Amino acid sequence: MNGSKADIIARLQREILPLQGYKPLQNKQAQGFGLAEINASFPNKTFPLGVVHEFCCDSKEGLAATGGFISGILSTLNKNGGASIWIASSQHIFPPALRSYGLDPERFLFVLMKREKDIFWAMNEALQCSGLNAVIAELKSLSFTASRRFQLAVEESGVTGFIIRDNPGNLNTTASITRWKIKPLASDTSDDLPGVGFPRWQVDLQKVRNGIPGSWTVEWAHGQFNLLSSEKKHLHMLQKKTG
């Protein structure tokens, strides 16, 4: 009896997910992104595509780390050759660096806009363009309404959106599926080799709709993610308890 109840709940959950904006994208969904256990935090146990991910950072170092993590995701996403757009107010991404993530810098379009509201507009236009693989935008603020619009756009087009919020100030509620924070961590050179090791980050999944938030140490080495340790946050449990 208990078992069947769990089955029913699981089935209902699967039915609810599409209603909440998770579209099963057959081909892309199969990719694990090399995120190993992190995938368990997501609904359907896969990194959600065709949704909007939100990243927060508070420094240029954090911005670079976030860019690195997103590039790592894109390296799987863009494998079959797709175009991406990076929208920002100034040009600071160094194209050759994208090569280290197995990305082809020539497949990126960098759009520079003067004001936040124009970045919103460009992001919204780009998210509606189903010919793209991913859209990355650097924004400071993100209102609920704007995030809702983005979400509606990607539900239609299947494009994956990444919003990088540098010094976001107050973190309001948004309609984004996830909220991440990527911080740089000291690289490891355990075998006592001199020099700087592979990029390593603390990946905090602060919020994920219908999933379990968590925190992990991730390294980018030899063209793939390398999960070093995991520490599930009890936040989710806490939320459950407090309602």
Next chain:
Amino acid sequence: MPKQFLSIWFESLSTDWFCNRDPSLRKRPFVLSMASHGRKVVSALNTVAATQGLHKGMAIADARALIPSLDVKDDLPNLNEKLLQRFAQWSIRFTPVVTIDPEDGLILEITGCSHLWGGDLPYLQEIIRKIKALGYQVRIAIANTIGAAWALAHYSKQSATIEQDLYAEQMMCLPPASLRLEPSMIERLHKLGLKQIRDILHMPRPALKRRFGDAFMKRLNQVFGIEEEIIVPIIPVEIFEERLSSMEPIRTRKGIEVALQRLLETLCRRLTHEQKGLRKALFTCYREDGKTAGISINTNSPSHHTKHLFKLFENDISTISPGSGIEVFSLTASHVEDLPSAQEKIWEASGGGLKDQRVSELYDRLSANKEVIAIYRYLPAEHHLPEKSFKTADSLTEETAQTWKSDPPRPLYLLSPPEQIEVTAPIPDYPPMFFVYKDKRHKIIKADGPERIEQEWWIQRGRHRDYYAVEDEEGKRYWLFRSGHYDEEKTYKWFIHGFFS
């Protein structure tokens, strides 16, 4: 369908222009003066002055003697040319093929145009009415050849004439001067007593040719359509042009949108049919008061997609000021390229990268926005300095044989320009121990380097850079460089150039 030409003759173009500025001149004898051979002569005169016995080319002093109250103004250089140019542009609302007839006239090819105005007569009257409203006196004629239209406009008794197939009859009574001949030739014909074209036509053609030469015969043939005369329009006629004239002047945005939509639909249908796509298009509105307003768009790849093109125009529609109303719209594809129709369907399911039609349309939409600072796509460039190691691509499809260099690793976030920092370094060529950036002291734990990057002396002078990739005690990674050699005077400087992820 026989060709039709319309000749406009401005009887007193420059004086009318002066009179429009000072209406009081209209009623009084008034001439324009111009210096010629050390004295002032009449270069143009109004009708009042003409009726009182003045004529072009007479000395101002003589004219003054005849009419003491004569108004004399200095003629403006090239006034006629400028006015004609403006009128030629203006008359494009009536036909796309307009050319200037030097000195004081215009020639319009109007084949197939007049029915839009309800026939030749209403068409002609409309033109006269419009020009008169602007304050100019004109004589206009329509005929099947340029020569005949010109002759009828200049020498016919009425100011507006339409001669279809019978114009030959009408021409008979005109003087030989109506054949657009040299003054010396006209004089010769006059001396020989040939007062009307009829007289000339009665003579055998070989005799005419022998006596008056080829130029004369050419003019004669042109008038009667035996020889075709080719005109060079002031604006080359675009093959892909659509026009729409409205019954009522249009003033609202909605009206303009409807017109644009309809023009785009017809144009795109033609483009699709001929497997072409437009790269540049111009939407022009001809206003009732003679002014024009236009907006243009560019696309990054050929397109004949009505919806997409309309979107590109949409932003700028608000910049069109309809004034008293727009009567004719035209849409011109000024740059057209081949667009095989198969291309649209290749990337139906998944993204096709930058070659995807949808991406290219997005690119157009983004670049049409005025708030966009720039849209870049980068290609590798063969330069040593990091900030020069990439260049912007001209198009979405441009490729290069050069490859990206990513070894040793490069920072994802590059500061431009590099910012100067304070550094404590132990001994030459060792990475620094500490550095201060934005008032924060970073202790360096791990470092890679130096990687020397030389200036390219054939481009610019400057010092070489020694780059270090460093990691501080918090695990943050930076890209630092020292510009110049270590030396006693400490002329070298340290900079931070980027952030590794």
